[in-house]
Amino acid sequence: MTDLIARRRARLGTNVPTFYDRPLHIVRGEGVWLWDADGRRYLDCYNNVPHVGHCHPHVTEAIAKQAATLNTHTRYLHEGILDLLDRITATMGHGLTQGILTCTGSEANDVALRMAQAVTGKTGIIATDNTYHGNTTATAQLSTRRPPIGGYPPHVRLVAAPESTTTPEAFAAGVAQAIAELQATPHGFSAMMLCPIFANEGLPNVAPGFFDAAAAEIRRAGGLILCDEVQPGFGRIGQWWGHDWLGIAPDVVTMGKPMGNGHPVAAVIATEGAMHAFRSAFGYFNTFGGNPVSAAAANAVLDVIEAENLIPHAAAMGARNRDALARLDHPAIAEVRGNGLFFGLVLEEDGQPATGLATRIAEEMKERGVLIGRIGRHMNILKMRPPMPIGPGEIDLATATLAEVLAGA
DSSP states (O other): OHHHHHHHHHHHOSSOOOSSSSOOOEEEEEBTEEEETTOOEEEEOSOOSSTTOBTOHHHHHHHHHHHTTOOOOTTSOOHHHHHHHHHHHHTOOTTEEEEEEESSHHHHHHHHHHHHHHHHSOOOEEEESSOOOOSSHHHHTTOOSSOOTTSSOTTEEEEOOOOTTOOHHHHHHHHHHHHHHHHTSTTOOOEEEEOTTOTTTTOOOOOTTTTHHHHHHHHHTTOEEEEEOTTTTTTTTSSSOHHHHHTOOOSEEEEOGGGGBTBOOEEEEEEHHHHHHHHHHOOOOOSSTTOHHHHHHHHHHHHHHHHTTHHHHHHHHHHHHHHHHHTOOOTTEEEEEESSSOEEEEEEETTEEOHHHHHHHHHHHHHTTEEOEEESTTSOEEEEOOOTTOOHHHHHHHHHHHHHHHHHO
16 A cells, blocks of 8 residues: 555645545445455445446446447537437427537536537626535636636636525526626626535535526526536436426536546537537637547446436435434534535534534444545545445445444544
C-alpha cells in the first residue's frame, strides 16, 4: 500500500484526492460489492457510476461485443446512437427530442452553457453558491469547491443554495436579483443551471414545486433552464428524471456518470429550437462522443433498468432506507435527507457543522466494510448513494453498521 501511494504521488502529482485517510486498493467489483487487494469485501453505498451494479454482465458483454465489431465516430452513420437517443427522449416530455453524446458530464454541461448563449445571444449564467457542474473552464467557473483563479468572472452570479428551511419565494428572490444584476451588464442573462435535487448542495428537503417561482423569474427574463441530471437521472430518485420530480420544464437536460455504468458516456438532450440555435452558432464535434461502443454501453444500461425494474425498486429501497435512518438515535443527527436511493444525514454539534465527526464516521464505516461519503458546504453530511440493485438485506446491513458506529462516536 505504501509503495502504491508513493508511485501514485510520483506519477499523478501531489494533492490528488483519495477517499479515506487510509485509501482502499480496490481490485474487483460485482453488483453492490467491492473487493480490495487483500480479498476483503465492502458494501458500496457510495458509488452511483456503476448504476446497475459493478460489472453487470449484460453491460460488459455489450461493450465487448461492439468493441470487437466496430468503433468509429458520428461522422459515419450508425444505428446505435439513434437507438439510444430514441430511448432516452421517449422517457422525457417538454419537447426534449434531440441530443448530442459526449464523454463526460463536464463536457455535456459545457455544451449546455453554449446552447443557452446561442439561443439568447447572452452569456450571463446563474448557479447556486454550493454546487459542482464540471471541470472544464466554463463549468468550473460555476463550481464552488475551489474558486477560479482571479475570482469568479463577471458573467457568473451565484445565488444562495437552498436549505431545507428555504422558502420558494426567498430562493426566487435571489434568482431575480441575480438576473437583474446580469441584465445591468453587457453580459445579459442566458440561463440558470441546477441539479434538480440540489445534490451537491447537500440534498436539502425541498418539495416538488419549490423551483416554480424561480422558473417564472427565469422565463420572464427570457432565460433558459438547464437541468444537470448527472446525479439524479436514470431513475435514482424513483422516477426517470429529477426535473419531473421537481416539476419544471427544462430547455436542456444533461446526463453522464451512471449512463454507461462506468464506461465514459454522457449526453445533452435539448428542445429542437435550442439544438438548432447551437448547431447554427457552433461547429461542435466530439471524436469519441456517441461512438458505437459508448452507445452500446448506454443502451445496455437502459436494458437492465427496464428488465430489472430498477426504478420502482429504487423507490421502494429508498423508502426503506430513509425510514431506517429516521430511527437512528444520536444527539448529533440534525436532519435526515433523502430522495430515492440518495441520502444525507446532517451532523451538528452545539449547533455547528460536525465536520470532524462526519469524517470519523465515514472512516469507521469503511473499516467495518461499508463505504459511504460526505457532502455539503461544510462536509458534515453523511452521503449514501448506492448502486441501484441494492437489496433490503444490504440496506439493513448498512444502517445497522451506521447505528453501531454512531453508538461508539
